[in-house]
Amino acid sequence: MTDSQVESAEQQKEVCTYDYGNSNVTEILGETTMPGSRIVSGLEFKTHNAKVFDFLTLLPEGYSLEKRQSLGTSFIDAVKKKLVHSEDRLVEGGFAPFFSQPGAFLELLHELGHIDSIENAIKARNPKSDQERESIAEELMKTEDERDAWAYAVKMLRKLRAEGINLEPELDSEAKIAQSVHLGGHRTLEKRKEPDFVPHKPSENVTKFLKENPNADWKQALNFVLDNYPQVVKGELVWILEGGAAVYLLNTARADNPDDVDIVTKSEPMAKDFTNTLTFNVDTTDLWCRFRRLEPSDRITNLLFSHHSPVDFMGRKVEVLDSVALTASKTIPWQGFAPQRQKDKTDIVLLSAPQDEVKELVTELTRK
Numbered sequence: 570m571t572d573s574q575v576e577s578a579e580q581q582k583e584v585c586t587y588d589y590g591n592s593n594v595t596e597i598l599g600e601t602t603m604p605g606s607r608i609v610s611g612l613e614f615k616t617h618n619a620k621v622f623d624f625l626t627l628l629p630e631g632y633s634l635e636k637r638q639s640l641g642t643s644f645i646d647a648v649k650k651k652l653v654h655s656e657d658r659l660v661e662g663g664f665a666p667f668f669s670q671p672g673a674f675l676e677l678l679h680e681l682g683h684i685d686s687i688e689n690a691i692k693a694r695n696p697k698s699d700q701e702r703e704s705i706a707e708e709l710m711k712t713e714d715e716r717d718a719w720a721y722a723v724k725m726l727r728k729l730r731a732e733g734i735n736l737e738p739e740l741d742s743e744a745k746i747a748q749s750v751h752l753g754g755h756r757t758l759e760k761r762k763e764p765d766f767v768p769h770k771p772s773e774n775v776t777k778f779l780k781e782n783p784n785a786d787w788k789q790a791l792n793f794v795l796d797n798y799p800q801v802v803k804g805e806l807v808w809i810l811e812g813g814a815a816v817y818l819l820n821t822a823r824a825d826n827p828d829d830v831d832i833v834t835k836s837e838p839m840a841k842d843f844t845n846t847l848t849f850n851v852d853t854t855d856l857w858c859r860f861r862r863l864e865p866s867d868r869i870t871n872l873l874f875s876h877h878s879p880v881d882f883m884g885r886k887v888e889v890l891d892s893v894a895l896t897a898s899k900t901i902p903w904q905g906f907a908p909q910r911q912k913d914k915t916d917i918v919l920l921s922a923p924q925d926e927v928k929e930l931v932t933e934l935t936r937k
């Protein structure tokens with residue numbers, strides 16, 4: 570770069586800051602790609618306790634974020650591999666600047682939720698032109714994919730909250746989340762004339778439980794799952810407890826009380842029953858893989874489901890992911906996050922799994 574090029578790049582840069590609930594957002598706008606469109610070269614989220622999170626780390630490899638004027642909706646540009654956010658968003662009562670009201674980050678997470686299925690469809694059909702690539706992406710934008718992308722967004726939000734990064738501080742109840750998803754769903758489907766969008770809802774019994782126990786702790790939540798979803802059906806293990814609750818049950822010396830119930834299941838209907846909730850995180854093995862950027866396969870499902878151990882929970886037997894698999898899952902980067910966050914380090918020590926077995930399992934899980 571010559572001096573004048575450096576200068577013009579500097580001139581182009583624009584730093585915007587927004588108050589977002591009890592947090593702050595800093596967006597850095599860079600290069601102009603076409604009139605009204607600029608690359609977002611930084612999107613930093615700073616929580617009330619000064620934890621900083623770089624949103625761009627969530628973008629898959631090869632993708633960038635762009636801000637575009639006057640489109641009125643966020644979307645994935647499959648040809649240019651861009652997550653595009655609009656100047657404004659639909660909120661209760663009209664439109665508002667993008668980062669001015671709750672739900673903006675949930676909307677971005679929703680768009681991220683489309684990328685994998687778009688990329689998979691493109692890979693499967695090997696398009697010869699940009700136009701073909703675009704029409705493959707467009708075909709995918711059906712109601713069902715919309716619902717899945719919202720479910721993905723809520724899961725992602727919940728996972729980040731568990732890391733101390735609360736991207737939506739004002740969406741602090743199941744009801745507010747549901748409302749935001751509902752509005753967003755209407756908005757994304759408006760163009761396609763499907764105004765009857767209904768997001769995936771948790772099943773009736775799950776909804777009833779959440780209504781009756783708005784502050785349910787992990788023990789109540791786990792008892793509910795055990796009461797309603799047998800772990801073993803016809804001799805086959807259907808779901809396994811993982812995450813903080815599993816670590817806690819394997820070693821009650823864990824100082825942090827688990828704040829949620831994480832489950833990996835072979836049953837898609839079971840996972841659907843708990844969709845768009847914050848109290849339960851029930852992932853199919855496919856989604857479990859996707860969050861770790863692994864290619865889902867029967868091989869991985871079988872690997873996971875061969876690593877479990879029975880523990881006692883209030884006099885009931887629960888199968889949890891064993892210490893080797895829990896350690897392995899904490900070693901594999903989650904959505905591109907650098908592994909070994911402090912909480913994970915502490916958990917890995919508590920689990921004290923044989924290192925060679927962990928290494929072997931990580932190799933098996935990440936093998937292409």
Ligand SMILES: [Zn+2]
Pocket residue numbers: 679680683715718757
């Ligand atoms: Zn969408």
